[in-house]
Amino acid sequence: MEKAAFERWLESVSATFLTLNDQQRNQSLDHLISQSGAVQLRHLSNGLETLLKRDFLRLLPLELAFYLMQWLDPETLLTCCLVCKQWNKVINSCTEVWQGVCRELGWRIDENIQDAPHWKAVYLKAKLRRVQLQDQEAFETSSLIGHSARVYALYYKDGLLCTGTVHQGFSKWSAS
Known part of the structure; x- marks a missing residue:
């Protein structure tokens, strides 16, 4: 097929394809894929890979x-x-x-x-x-934002947490 005739044919097929509903488009693609050889399928795979790898976040x-x-x-x-x-x-x-x-x-x-x-x-x-x-591992002390005292987690067992605070020289311990 000569180049001009091929381009007219391709334009006609493309125009017709755009008039089809989604199911008809899918059937058309399925048919074309089933008629394709290894070279065409590799070309299709490479093209799809490029399209699918678009970074939407960018x-x-x-x-x-x-x-x-x-x-x-x-x-x-x-x-x-x-x-x-x-x-x-x-x-x-x-x-x-x-x-x-x-x-x-x-x-x-x-x-x-x-x-x-x-x-x-x-x-x-x-x-x-x-x-x-x-x-059930204890960890080092931390100063938490919004707290004027240090909060300590000393022991954790059976769902109970033993904590303590040191505030202005006083210590307070509790288990919960």
């Missing part, structure tokens, strides 16, 4: 990407940080996301701290502490 405005990230749970966010450098950069730069995650853990958020890596670190430390408590 295509979105940053504000919209941040908004979408707020809907993800912390474990998914941490997994998303591993996808690629760009995703890691976006996720690690969204203060609102990590503040929200910390808020869900019951932390009181200091709005003056607008440093996303700080809040991510707070979340990761809290997650580590939770694992240590579940594994």
